[in-house]
Amino acid sequence: MSPGKGMAASGGAAYPGRVFASGRGSGPPSAASQPSARITLIGKPGCHLCDDARDVVVRVAEEVGVGWQEMSILDDPNLAERYWEQIPVVRVDGVQHDFWRVDEHRLREALSGRRTWHAARRSGH
Numbered sequence: 001m002s003p004g005k006g007m008a009a010s011g012g013a014a015y016p017g018r019v020f021a022s023g024r025g026s027g028p029p030s031a032a033s034q035p036s037a038r039i040t041l042i043g044k045p046g047c048h049l050c051d052d053a054r055d056v057v058v059r060v061a062e063e064v065g066v067g068w069q070e071m072s073i074l075d076d077p078n079l080a081e082r083y084w085e086q087i088p089v090v091r092v093d094g095v096q097h098d099f100w101r102v103d104e105h106r107l108r109e110a111l112s113g114r115r116t117w118h119a120a121r122r123s124g125h
């Protein structure tokens with residue numbers, strides 16, 4: 001199956017390419033007030049693992065007070081080519097952090113600047 005084919009896109013809760021502020025009850029921010037996103041969730045509509053990852057990202061972003069964005073591989077051929085076998089993918093500060101399953105504890109630690117096993121493995125420690 002080629003990237004982006006074979007599954008019907010659904011409206012769902014995905015907001016591809018949009019940046020969201022943290023904070024309860026604030027709703028989506030206006031374009032002028034959008035924060036820079038520290039967390040990027042890459043997935044596609046209709047993906048149950050992406051829905052699970054979004055729940056974790058929203059919860060942690062609100063707790064830590066950071067912005068996040070969601071991008072769909074259906075909207076970007078480069079993302080589709082790079083990540084279609086790994087979605088959902090979570091990036092923190094532009095660096096790939098997790099894929100398939102998102103661990104809340106590791107995400108919180110990455111946002112606080114603590115090293116994770118992924119970063120430690122790349123540096124050889």
